[in-house]
Amino acid sequence: MAELIELRKPYLLFIGDAEDTMVAKTAAGIAYWRPEDSLGQMRLTPDAVDIGLPDMGVVEAANAGAGTIVIGLAPVGGSLPESWLLVCVAALEAGLDIASGLHTQLGEIPEIQQVAERTGRKVFDVRVPPANLPCGTGVKLTGKRVLTVGTDCCVGKMYSALAINAELKRRGQNSTFRATGQTGILIEGAGIAVDAVVSDFLSGAVEVLAPDNDADHIDIIEGQGSLFHPAYAAVSLGLLHGAQADGLVLCHELGRAEIDGGYPGYAIPPLKQVIQTNLDLARRTNARAKLVGIAVNSSLLEADQAAAQMAEIEQKHQVSVVDPVRTGVAALVDYLEKNI
């Protein structure tokens, strides 16, 4: 079995010198979704973003019980600043592990590697999947499984999964968010960056990520990409097969007409087609797969426009349509509790 990421909580969230809230969004996301795991923030300058946690240094955080310093933002310019390297070394010396979402692998930097070895602390580069992942088996896994799928990248698949998991927990259900991307992994403290997995092992990685579980346990698995994305559809299909989803939640941005990020001519297909294709392919590994509902990101629209469009989609597809930010996901969870 491959060794999976499992971060020691609570976290010290590294903000560095980020003055832009967008740059600090992973730290802010962790503080939002996991307040109980977010012990403090570490800012290198007074002008850095304040995400509302107590300011701490690495020694102070370690003394207060922190397990891991989380570096979830990229340095300006790309290469690792000397000041960040010093923070990493000091964090390890103070007894913290490091979890990083950087492209640069911190665990491969000799200074960090040496101190980690000497102190026995761990460095998790969460973009790097575990070694020795198996191929998929397709053997039916126990427990319930829900996967968020999308019309495109960046339409709310992670957010929707986190919101559904939070609502299930609020209702006392036994559920787990299964992270498949770096931000989700840093929030949950566990997961596999599936887009970095070698193709042959993709569905196997998802089987490892969401293994056999209790009959009443619900895995809420974070989707990636889209079956209709000209670059990343393979990732989406490996996820779909490996997830063996009982329920799919379709995520979509209202007002987006074309695949984002430079794919001219690639229209977002009609929702009906996206739903049917996902269901058809999902049923290869779980014949019971059904659509739970649709989660839209309506942030491009005014509230009344958004409500009108959501009502129209609901009418057309005869499923619940929510905006996790504006309406919450209760309607999806109502369906889940009854039908999955």
Place this chain on the structure above:
Amino acid sequence: MAELIELRKPYLLFIGDAEDTMVAKTAAGIAYWRPEDSLGQMRLTPDAVDIGLPDMGVVEAANAGAGTIVIGLAPVGGSLPESWLLVCVAALEAGLDIASGLHTQLGEIPEIQQVAERTGRKVFDVRVPPANLPCGTGVKLTGKRVLTVGTDCCVGKMYSALAINAELKRRGQNSTFRATGQTGILIEGAGIAVDAVVSDFLSGAVEVLAPDNDADHIDIIEGQGSLFHPAYAAVSLGLLHGAQADGLVLCHELGRAEIDGGYPGYAIPPLKQVIQTNLDLARRTNARAKLVGIAVNSSLLEADQAAAQMAEIEQKHQVSVVDPVRTGVAALVDYLEKNI
């Protein structure tokens, strides 16, 4: 741009001490499909398989103009025998490059690495994809493209592609076989092992493998896996999107009822469903994608049974059905020349 495998021809085909023709099948395949590139065979014992080429040592082969020694068979037991290591070192010293399909990466073995560096010779581990592959773009590529797709693994996707390419060449067409697996790469002397590519770069790898070309040039791209395979469907979809195929050739083994290799309960779906799903998904990156025909492997059946079943499939799906071994692929190439 990633550096692609390009083997120096002709080849010295290493047979080692293999006494089983199945073990030597890659060498035999190269000799069959590329007689003009197959200069000689190197056997370590008199009982080793004779694939009908002149026996040569590495120095003799180099003197006769060989460019590469090809190691296309796995050693018994898995680990590299001392005698093979000595052959590799001697081959490099004699001026040959090495191309290997072994799981063990020869280029990572210090003795081999050092001699390769000193002699300036290359070691190609063909299971390893090139570094720095890009993500897919989905931008329409020029030239014609045909992809073999399958109902399962090991149903003749490589063989069919090689046979179609050979028939096109026989007719004077400008075509190229694009290899996506280790055996195909060793036969063609070029290609990318797509199942070893990180998921995010899968369709991008295929765009690199089969780049823009002359309007009348035809790429015959080797497919992998099946959209209906519970472990490997992601590889198949990345290939399908990256290939931008104008024409698909469906490959299928007559008499196979279930996905091979330990996937109980996974029936081979009806051909109609496999065809339609492949076409629907292929049309995302090439709206003109169509079915060229069906290539079956009928080796489980007697000739008359095979002919009857092929006629039935032809009738039902209204496309040409061939067995590349028993009937040749002329009917598929007739269609290709007229319609693609």
